[in-house]
Each structure stands twice: as C-alpha cells, then as structure tokens.
Amino acid sequence: MSETINFQVPTMAELMARGEEPEVLFWVGCAGSFDDRYKKVTIAFTKILNKLGIRFAVLGTEESCTGDPARRAGNEFLFQMLAIQNIEVLNGYNIKKIVTACPHCFNTLKNDYPALGGNYEVLHHSQFLQQLINEGKIKLQGGGEFKGKRITYHDSCYLGRANDVYEAPREVLQALDAELVEMKRSRRHGLCCGAGGGQMFKEAEPGNKEVNIERIEEALNTNPNIVAVACPFCMTMLADGIKNKEKETEVKVYDLAELIDKSL
Amino acid sequence: MIEQIIFIICLASVGYIAYKRIRRIIQNIRLGKDEVIKDNPSQRWQNTLLIAFGQKKMFDRPLVGLMHFVIYVGFLIINIEVLEIIIDGIAGTHRLFAPILGGFYTFLINFFEFLAVGVIVVCAIFLIRRNILRVKRLHARELTKWPLTDANLILTFEILLMLAFLTWNASDTVLRERGVEHYNIAGIGSFWFSGILSSLFEGWNTTTLIVYERFAWWFHILGILGFGIYVTYSKHLHIAMAFPNTYFARLLPKGEMRNMPVVTKEVRLMLGLPETTNGSSDTSVSPESADATPGRFGAKDINDLSWKNLMDAYSCTECGRCTSECPANITGKLLSPRKIMMDTRDRMEEVGQQIESGKEAFTDGKSLLDNYITREELLACTTCNACVEVCPVSISPLDIILELRRYMIMEESSAPGSWNAMFSNEENNMAPWKFSPSDRFNWADQLKSGQ
Numbered sequence: 001m002s003e004t005i006n007f008q009v010p011t012m013a014e015l016m017a018r019g020e021e022p023e024v025l026f027w028v029g030c031a032g033s034f035d036d037r038y039k040k041v042t043i044a045f046t047k048i049l050n051k052l053g054i055r056f057a058v059l060g061t062e063e064s065c066t067g068d069p070a071r072r073a074g075n076e077f078l079f080q081m082l083a084i085q086n087i088e089v090l091n092g093y094n095i096k097k098i099v100t101a102c103p104h105c106f107n108t109l110k111n112d113y114p115a116l117g118g119n120y121e122v123l124h125h126s127q128f129l130q131q132l133i134n135e136g137k138i139k140l141q142g143g144g145e146f147k148g149k150r151i152t153y154h155d156s157c158y159l160g161r162a163n164d165v166y167e168a169p170r171e172v173l174q175a176l177d178a179e180l181v182e183m184k185r186s187r188r189h190g191l192c193c194g195a196g197g198g199q200m201f202k203e204a205e206p207g208n209k210e211v212n213i214e215r216i217e218e219a220l221n222t223n224p225n226i227v228a229v230a231c232p233f234c235m236t237m238l239a240d241g242i243k244n245k246e247k248e249t250e251v252k253v254y255d256l257a258e259l260i261d262k263s264l
Numbered sequence: 265m266i267e268q269i270i271f272i273i274c275l276a277s278v279g280y281i282a283y284k285r286i287r288r289i290i291q292n293i294r295l296g297k298d299e300v301i302k303d304n305p306s307q308r309w310q311n312t313l314l315i316a317f318g319q320k321k322m323f324d325r326p327l328v329g330l331m332h333f334v335i336y337v338g339f340l341i342i343n344i345e346v347l348e349i350i351i352d353g354i355a356g357t358h359r360l361f362a363p364i365l366g367g368f369y370t371f372l373i374n375f376f377e378f379l380a381v382g383v384i385v386v387c388a389i390f391l392i393r394r395n396i397l398r399v400k401r402l403h404a405r406e407l408t409k410w411p412l413t414d415a416n417l418i419l420t421f422e423i424l425l426m427l428a429f430l431t432w433n434a435s436d437t438v439l440r441e442r443g444v445e446h447y448n449i450a451g452i453g454s455f456w457f458s459g460i461l462s463s464l465f466e467g468w469n470t471t472t473l474i475v476y477e478r479f480a481w482w483f484h485i486l487g488i489l490g491f492g493i494y495v496t497y498s499k500h501l502h503i504a505m506a507f508p509n510t511y512f513a514r515l516l517p518k519g520e521m522r523n524m525p526v527v528t529k530e531v532r533l534m535l536g537l538p539e540t541t542n543g544s545s546d547t548s549v550s551p552e553s554a555d556a557t558p559g560r561f562g563a564k565d566i567n568d569l570s571w572k573n574l575m576d577a578y579s580c581t582e583c584g585r586c587t588s589e590c591p592a593n594i595t596g597k598l599l600s601p602r603k604i605m606m607d608t609r610d611r612m613e614e615v616g617q618q619i620e621s622g623k624e625a626f627t628d629g630k631s632l633l634d635n636y637i638t639r640e641e642l643l644a645c646t647t648c649n650a651c652v653e654v655c656p657v658s659i660s661p662l663d664i665i666l667e668l669r670r671y672m673i674m675e676e677s678s679a680p681g682s683w684n685a686m687f688s689n690e691e692n693n694m695a696p697w698k699f700s701p702s703d704r705f706n707w708a709d710q711l712k713s714g715q
Contacts, residue, residue: 007711007712008712009708009711009712011705028704028707030695030696030697032707033695033699033704033705033706033707034695034697034699034703034704035697039707042707043707043710043711046708046711047711058705058708060704060705060708061701061702061704061705063694063704064694064695064701065690065694065695065696067690069686069690069696070686070687070690070696071521072521072647072666072669073669073673073679073683073686073687074562074666074669074670074671074672074673074674074679075673075674075679075687076524076527076561076562076670076674077527077530077531077674078687078690078691080524080527080528080531081531081534081535081691082690082694084528084531084532084535084537085535088535088537107517107519107520110517110519111516111517111519111520111521112520112521112523115523115528116523116528157646157647157648157649157650158519161518161519161648161649161650161652161653162517162518162519162649163517163518163519164517185589188653188654189324189589189650189653189654190650191589191591191594191650192591192646192648192650194591194595194646195646196646196647196648197645197646197647197648198647198683198686199646200696201682201683201685201686201696202643202680202682202683202686203680203682204595204597204644205592205597205598205599205640205643205644206596206597206598206640207592207595207596207597207598207644208595208596209594209595209596210595211591211592211594211595211646213595214591214594214595215591
C-alpha cells in the first residue's frame with residue numbers, strides 16, 4: 001500500500017453537508033475516544049479504512065455513550081436517555097450500517113436499540129475485517145511481522161456468548177499466518193476478563209483473586225508472544241494483568257485492528 | 265383382594281397428594297409477572313428435542329454427560345414397566361403383559377434389568393464423586409444441610425429402587441421355576457442379571473420367598489410413587505421441569521436485555537419526543553406493556569420477576585455448572601449463580617406455604633433481595649453469560665441478577681459510590697469517564713495532522 005496516504009476522518013455532519021452518504025458508520029465508543037491505549041486501536045482501524053478506500057464516517061462529538069454500563073449496572077433511565085438520544089442522531093442521519101471496535105457498543109447497538117426504535121445492521125470490527133479478508137480486499141504482505149508468532153485470542157463475553165461471534169476474530173488472526181494457540185477456557189467457555197456488567201467502573205467485590213489475574217495466568221500458560229483482544233475493557237484488564245505478572249516486555253496485548261494495520 | 269384394595273387406596277392417595285403439590289407449584293410459578301412466550305415454536309421444539317431430550321449441553325463434560333444419560337434413559341424406559349405393575353396391582357394379576365408379548369416380554373425385562381444395573385453403577389459412582397472424591401462444584405456454601413442430604417437421598421433411593429426391581433425379578437423367577445401357583449406363567453425366558461441373583465434365593469422355602477417377592481414388589485412400586493411425591497419437594501424436579509423450561513427459554517441473543525417500556529415512555533416524554541417509536545416494539549419479552557401500571561422498577565421479590573424466572577428456579581437441580589464457570593465465584597467472590605436459583609426457589613416455597621396456610625402472601629416483611637440474595641452477590645456479577653451458556657436446562661440466573669440490580673439502582677438509588685460517579689459522568693459528559701464531550705473527537709487530530 002502507498003505510504004503517502006492522507007488520512008481522512010470525515011464526520012457525518014461533513015458528509016451530509018456535501019450530500020454524501022457513507023458505506024458504513026464507524027462507531028468509535030467512549031474507550032476508543034478517550035482511553036489512551038484504545039485510541040491507538042481507533043487510529044489503527046481508521047487507517048485500515050483509509051488504506052482500503054472505504055467510504056466511512058464517524059459521528060465525532062455527536063456520539064455519546066451507548067448506555068451499556070448504565071444498563072448493566074441497573075440504571076435503565078440513564079441508559080434509555082442516552083440510547084434514545086443516540087437513536088435520534090443515528091436516525092436523523094439515516095444510518096443503515098454501523099461498525100464498531102467495542103463489543104459492548106456492538107451488543108447494545110445491535111440488540112438493545114431495536115426495541116427503542118433504532119434498527120441498524122451492526123458489525124463488530126472483527127466481522128468487518130473478516131469480510132474484507134474473505135473478499136480479498138485485505139491482502140497481507142507475506143504474513144507481515146506477526147508471521148510465526150504465538151498468538152492467543154481472548155474471547156470477550158459480549159462478542160462470544162452474548163452474540164455467538166467466535167470464529168470471525170480467529171479467522172482474522174489466521175490471516176496473519178501466526179501460530180494461534182487456544183487457552184483452556186475458550187469460545188463458549190471463555191473466561192471473562194472481569195470488567196463487564198459495570199465492573200470496569202468499580203472495585204471488585206471481596207474475593208481471593210482478581211478475575212483478570214486468573215485470566216492472564218491462563219493466557220500466559222500458552223506461552224504466547226501476543227495476547228489478542230477485541231474489546232477495550234478486555235485490553236485494559238489483560239494489560240494490567242500482564243503488568244502485574246511483570247511480563248510486559250515479553251508479552252504484548254494487541255487488538256485485532258492493530259495487528260492487521262501493522263501487517264498491511 | 266385386600267392387597268388390591270390397599271394398592272388402589274395407595275395409588276389414589278399418591279394421586280391426590282401429587283395433584284395438590286403440582287397445583288401449588290403451578291400457582292407458585294404464576295406468582296411471577298406475565299410474559300408472553302409464543303414466538304418461533306419450531307425453534308423452541310428443536311431446542312427441546314436437542315437440549316432437553318437429547319441432553320446436548322450435558323455432553324459438554326462427556327464422561328459425566330454419558331453417566332447422566334444412563335440414569336436418564338433408565339428412568340424413562342424402566343418406567344414403562346411401572347405400567348404393568350400398576351395394572352397388576354389393581355387387577356390382582358401377575359405379569360399381565362407376559363402372555364400378550366410372548367418372547368418380546370423376556371427381551372424387555374432383560375433390557376430393563378440391563379438399564380437398572382447401569383443406573384445402580386452410575387448412582388454409586390455419583391455418590392463416590394460427591395462424598396469421597398468431593399468434586400469441587402458439588403461442595404459450596406449453598407450446598408450444606410438439606411441440599412446436601414437431598415442429593416444423597418436421591419442417589420441412594422434410586423439404587424434401592426433398582427435393587428428392589430432386580431431382587432423382585434430374582435425371587436419371582438425362583439417361584440416360577442418351582443411352579444408355584446399364580447407365579448407359574450408359561451413362556452417367560454430367563455433374565456440375565458436377576459438370574460445371577462436367583463441363586464441367593466434358591467435355598468429359601470416357598471413361603472419366605474413369596475413374602476420377599478411381595479415385599480420387593482411393594483417396595484418398588486410404593487418407592488416409585490413416594491419418590492414421585494418427594495421429587496416435587498426436591499431439586500430432582502428437574503426430571504419434569506427440564507422440558508418445559510427448555511421450551512420456554514429465550515431465543516434472543518444472550519446479550520440483549522429485557523426492555524422496560526414504562527421507562528421508554530417517560531424518557532421520550534422528558535426529551536419532548538412523540539410517544540411512539542417507529543421501531544419494532546418486541547412485546548414478547550416485555551413483562552409489562554407500556555400502558556400498564558408500572559409497579560416496581562426491577563425486582564425486589566419473586567412476584568416482581570417473570571414467571572419464566574420462577575420456572576427456572578424449579579428446574580434447577582443444583583449441578584453447579586453455572587457456578588463452576590462464574591468468574592466471580594472462581595475468584596472467591598460471594599456470588600454463585602446456583603445460589604441465586606436456589607434462593608429464588610426457597611423464597612417461592614416460603615410464599616407458597618403462607619398461601620397454603622391461608623395467610624396473605626408477601627406480608628411477612630421478607631423479600632428475595634436482602635433476606636435471601638445479598639447486594640454483595642449482585643454487585644459481583646460481570647454479566648458475562650457463562651452461567652446461562654452452560655446451563656443444561658437453559659436457566660438464566662443472569663436475568664434475575666439484572667432485575668434485582670434494577671431495583672437497587674432505580675428504586676433505592678443504592679449504587680456503590682464509584683457507580684454513582686460513573687452514572688453522573690454518563691449524564692453530564694455522555695461517557696462513563698470524566699472527559700469533556702467536546703474532546704471526544706480529539707483522537708483524530710493526530711491522524712489528520714498527517715502522522
């Protein structure tokens with residue numbers, strides 16, 4: 001691919017002003033917008049979209065939290081306030097197709113919004129990337145820098161069990177020509193990172209271990225070079241786990257989009 | 265003749281007790297809120313066939329799945345024999361089906377005996393796993409006292425019932441071979457398993473043999489009838505509830521949460537939007553319709569839950585697959601999805617007893633939340649759906665947890681401080697963290713500046 005791409009991040013407002021419609025709306029999400037680590041994933045995914053010439057747009061400052069943490073914590077009022085306002089914005093722009101790098105946003109947009117009047121085709125970026133690979137639009141150069149690396153993939157609950165998306169992320173990783181190793185608990189039986197259901201925003205209840213430590217121990221048992229994730233919360237939890245085990249120089253945590261972007 | 269009369273009285277009494285008990289269970293389930301579950305019957309039948317009849321999820325753990333399958337098939341098939349026993353008991357006949365079925369009868373009894381031996385072996389292994397090997401998921405805070413006794417009683421009782429069946433056949437065979445009147449039925453071949461046991465009885469005199477034969481016959485049939493009633497008070501009720509419960513289990517993606525139309529109405533009003541949406545209002549999963557009186561937000565007690573949540577509780581056999589996959593429980597937190605189901609059932613039984621004794625329900629000052637399930641348990645859930653995914657009979661502990669959380673937050677505003685901070689960020693900054701909404705698009709600056 002050309003190195004002198006002038007990266008564009010068009011907003012819906014700009015597109016509308018030009019009378020254009022995007023192929024797909026990239027829903028960035030709060031972590032993708034504000035979390036320093038996950039912003040890198042947002043940028044990686046945006047670069048992929050640019051490199052492949054996909055006509056996309058973002059909402060920019062018109063985007064709000066989908067309301068997932070509020071809803072799962074039990075605050076239905078707050079959830080619906082956010083959701084209904086988002087749906088007003090999305091329907092106002094006549095959005096039909098959405099892609100997002102956050103499984104929580106993905107689940108909420110896809111499953112929770114229809115009952116409130118928001119009906120869209122919603123894809124997680126792993127599904128979107130898988131489609132691009134299958135269509136031959138993403139061609140990795142000789143496997144790229146991850147060829148032969150040991151990668152273990154951590155299933156996020158809101159992608160896996162919540163929506164039965166188990167294979168798309170794995171197929172994306174297989175395109176890297178890496179050595180994919182599975183943890184003992186994977187797919188349907190994958191162990192949560194510990195952050196879902198509002199746990200990201202509170203201390204864990206008393207116990208004898210943190211969930212992310214339990215999970216990272218299992219991941220490290222596979223002797224990976226890379227722990228691949230597809231969720232901002234999982235990324236935080238597993239990266240923290242690796243720091244706790246003082247393995248951050250040997251083992252890296254990457255999102256699927258970063259791995260693909262680096263190989264393009 | 266007296267024997268027949270006693271048998272008919274026993275049968276009628278058991279029928280009456282069972283009828284009353286089943287009616288109580290149905291009424292208890294109906295304490296829950298209405299929820300219309302009628303969509304996609306073909307998918308529902310398919311799930312019932314695969315997951316309930318086919319025990320698909322039991323085979324997630326193949327060896328235990330197989331052993332459980334032996335008991336399941338044994339239970340289903342050996343009970344065909346109960347039909348003959350009941351008719352014999354009423355009519356005073358002996359092995360009524362033998363002359364009718366001829367050689368096939370011998371085959372059938374042999375097959376039943378084969379299964380009976382299988383059931384005995386598996387029940388013995390299960391007792392060893394539970395009490396000697398002490399498999400971890402079968403030992404927990406919620407599995408002491410009655411639940412522990414219940415489990416051991418069921419296994420012991422099943423062994424005794426099968427032993428009665430086998431020794432009944434054995435003693436009967438000796439009587440038949442001696443040509444004793446009433447037992448002297450032509451055309452019955454030899455039984456392989458009870459044939460081995462027959463040698464035990466060969467030295468007995470005929471009178472003693474008849475006494476034992478009658479004892480084993482009565483023990484077997486009264487045992488089955490008594491067990492039938494016991495089951496309705498026990499976790500073992502899953503043998504019946506697994507089927508309807510799987511049929512009525514939700515078909516939606518597990519990530520979807522039950523909508524609250526009452527809230528939608530209020531929020532739309534607050535935002536100055538027209539009341540109706542152009543979206544698909546999926547009322548099949550909404551326990552309350554938008555124009556109904558709201559009642560409580562979320563659930564404090566069993567009558568705030570859907571009837572399906574309550575049916576779930578009666579379907580739970582406390583196997584603990586949910587708890588063994590729960591990230592909170594694995595890391596030593598108080599939450600156990602199995603306990604959520606046991607608590608729901610215990611509370612239902614408590615309220616049911618109040619109704620039975622003529623008291624007004626729900627006036628005892630107790631509730632599912634706090635008296636049974638603590639806030640610490642609810643707050644430990646990561647909503648990861650592992651418990652829902654593995655349940656062999658399609659129970660959702662998560663649904664109950666989330667409804668109880670809704671009550672805590674919306675009715676009592678009793679969230680932990682850090683959640684309140686997250687709520688206020690969401691309200692003011694449209695993000696769970698304290699960032700300015702105007703900075704939301706700053707991530708793109710770096711990219712647009714050509715890096």
